[in-house]
Amino acid sequence: MRAFVVTGPGEAEVQQVAEPVAGPGEVVVAVERAGVCGTDAEFYSGHMVYLHTGQAAYPVRIGHEWCGTVTAAGPGVDRAWLGRRVTGDTMLGCGKCRRCRGGRQHLCADRYEIGIRHGWPGALAERLPVPVKALVPLPEAMDPALGALVEPGANALRAVRAAALSPGDRILVAGPGTIGLLTALIAAARGAEVHVLGETTGFAHEIGIERAWTASDLPDLRWDAVVDASTGSGIPARAVQLVEPGGRVVFIGLAARASLLDTRELVLKDVTAVGVLSGSGALAGTVDLYASGAVDPRPLVAATVGLDDAAAVLSGNRPPEWGAAPKVHIDPAAPSAQAECSI
Template sequence: MRAFVITGPGTGEVLDVPPPVAGAGEVVVDVERAGVCGTDAEFFSGEMAYLHTGQAAYPLRIGHEWCGVVAAVGPGVDPAWVGRRVTGDTMLGCGVCPRCAAGRQHLCAGRFEIGIRNGWPGALAAQLPVPVRALFPLPDTVDPTLGALVEPGGNALRAVRGAALSSGERLLILGPGTIGLLCAQIAAASGVEVHLLGLPGPGLEFAGRFAPAWTAASLPDLRFDAVIDASNAAALPALALERVEPGRRVVYIGLAGEPSLVDTRTIALKDVTAVGVLSASGGLAGTIDLYASGAVDPRPLVAATVPLESVGPVLAGARSPSWGPAPKVHIDPRL
């Protein structure tokens, strides 16, 4: 089958690879749509931390935001799964360690991460193997574009839940990329007043379609009942702590390319709760419900859907002017 393979820093191509075979407790999915994100770009550039810690190695098959149709099942899997449209969790815990037993399988020390960690192949391919325990069925109202946005939406939903806001309260989101804008949509759907902060340019102008969008220089002096840092800027975690109302919450879901500094004295003196979010685990079912009901529609965040042959240029930062400023690019392996 055809799959996009990263063979080294800055090098990747579509290759013919052996198709997956469903093992015990697994299914094979025909991929309908897959998204690419900043993590994928870091694998392509060689900057991703897992490459330097031994948790990932070239050649690498990326892709962890996906949806598709179950084509085959392995031993012990109900044949009724065949033909069902699904998406799935990226984090595949061992299932037996204390973290997995406590429901924190996304933090399992021995976990696989689809398209990311310990060699589990990703979804930028015609087919994908997935443990049946990781699957989430998709209703007909969740089309392929929405289906491939469930994984980033699950991250955003967990971040919004971590902010612990009530209707009418005010949220500041740092970083108007895909996760930040999904946070904005999800929070607004629950009646929260949302504000976005980013760098000046087309991306921030696009973000203004979803909520008031500010630069650091123009951000008004408002009370923010929670702040979500969805950026990749090392200076913004401290700004999040500075701008949050005392006694409330700061949620950290963005990852900077270098260590960021936060003064823990400020956390203590403001009695702030700092919340970290890793992965969509725990947020996938809720995201599917939001999309299926129409309460949240993130499809405008997708700038283009392109074939596998376009993955390399996309990961290298190439964008067609015709795509506009929307942040997300999707891949259709069938094109």
């Protein structure tokens, strides 16, 4: 089958690789759509931290935001999965350790991460092996763009849950990338007054987020919760400064270098700080949000292209007609250079 392989910093190609085989407790999924995210770009650039800690090594088959149809089931797998449309968790725990047994498989020290950690192949390919325990069913009629947005949406849903908002609470989301904008849309659907902080505000306004600000015009308001979905190393400290005493700060963004903050501010303001890693535990809830129509994230997708165009996307090569939407999707069945508007 065809798969996109990153062979070194700035080097990648579509290769013919061996077909995946469903082992015990596993299925094979024919990939319908896969998203490209910042982690994938870090693998392509060589900056991804796992490459420097031994948790990943070239060649890497990237892609962890996906949807598709189950085409094969291994020993011990219910045959009812065959033909079902699915997405799935990125984090694959060992299933035996204390963290896994306690429902925290995404923190398992020995976990695989699809398309990221310890060599588990990713979804920028025609087919993908997945443990059946990681699968989440999708409605048959769900748009593939929605299916491939479940994983990032689940990250955002966990961030909103961590913010512990009540209807009418005011939330500031720093970082208007995919996760930040999904956080804003989900918080708005839950009745919060949503504000977004970024270097630019145009696209947030385009998708209906009226209260979007830059650092120069951010109003002096009470922020019941602040979510840092940015990559700025100075934003975590700023978030703690901005949040209301007794409020909550949620950290889901990762900066390229260490982010420093004064813990005395956390203590003296009685602030709750929460870190969020992955969408584990929120995938099914995200499917329900999308299926109900309460949140429609499809405007975040700029374009859908084929595997042969993935390297250009990872290099930051975006045609002007794609606009400012942050997400690009890959259709493994699409021919080369046949980008199409997804909206």
